[in-house]
Amino acid sequence: MLELIDRFGCLGIGGLVLVESFGVPAPGETAIIAGSAYAGSGHLSIVAVAITAFCAAVIGDSIGYWIGRRGGRPLVRRFGRYVRLTPERFDRVEGFMSRQGPKIVVVARFVEGLRQFNGIVAGITGMPFHKFLAWNALGAALWVGAWSTGGYYAGDHIEEIAKGVSKYAVAAAGVTVLLIVAYVWRRRRKRLGTVSK
Template sequence: MLDISQIISDYGPWAIFMLVLIEDFGVPVPGETALISAALLASQGKLPIAWLLPAAWLGAVIGDNIGYAIGRLGGRRLVLRYGARVGITDERLGRVERFFARRGGVIVVVARFFVGLRQLNGIVAGIGCMAAPRFVLYNALGAALWVGLWGFGTYWFGEHFSKALKTFGPTALYIAAGLAGAAVLGYIVWWCWRRRRRPSNLS
């Protein structure tokens, strides 16, 4: 089993580049988890964020393009024949293909945020013969959004959380978290109450 924290500590941005790259052409490794962990370390000053984010983006773009090439050159039959070793089944592939049949370009962007879709979207785009320039464009955009959310977003949150902890202490943060949780719970209760009343208002 991979010790992600140790790999990140030993190899830094290079580890993120390789893990994300490998995950993005179908191999089930925890690339997203590694990116989040590395971004948290960067927020503590243990990794250079200026190298981490480009490394993750390049890994994502190159990995998906490798997947695209596999799908384009190998075809569905070859992908299923050898992909079973890394969890690419006919059922999973078919599910992603149905998504692509509706809106391929949008799926390339959005798929990156979902486990399963992220690993297969390049392969399916290749099998479906999506035009290479179009795939590269949407893939680069999706990778940038994904790295922005899980890389920079985690870094920003971690950095500000550490500062808030030093400034206000843990008690104030627990109170803030409790208030936020109460607000979310209150909204859910209000939404459910409103939904239950709606049929009676229509009758």
């Protein structure tokens, strides 16, 4: 990540935030933090980092919105059952978005998983684009503001932070794999127990 930002600067940050915002798994949030930390140590402009990240977030979510609006509903109706999104559940999601949509659009920015599909879900459920755009811009401003401020004040400590993260990344990955294996094993045992009965 640090090498990418060192090489491409704000363009690299903007690209990662853009693609993450319309559903591609990419470390957009991490890119903002790392870019802001670089700005804090004098390598980039914090204003340029924040403006680039904000524009990329709004544009990316808008692309996601139009993906959902144009083709999302037929795909959900056809393939939703494979991810446990039955027509009944989809109707509940649609009703929830129609009642609480603006709040969800803002809050989803801060939640991993929701952030990537925020625009797509808003488009599928038919939220008016002008309303989505306004609330999405507010959410993006708060999200970019929070992470760019935190990263900027990390500044000169970015190397130590990067070393600390990489030191514990292997352990965190190992624990995650063990939890997934345990979950799958438990579900399989439960299923086999049900079948045998």
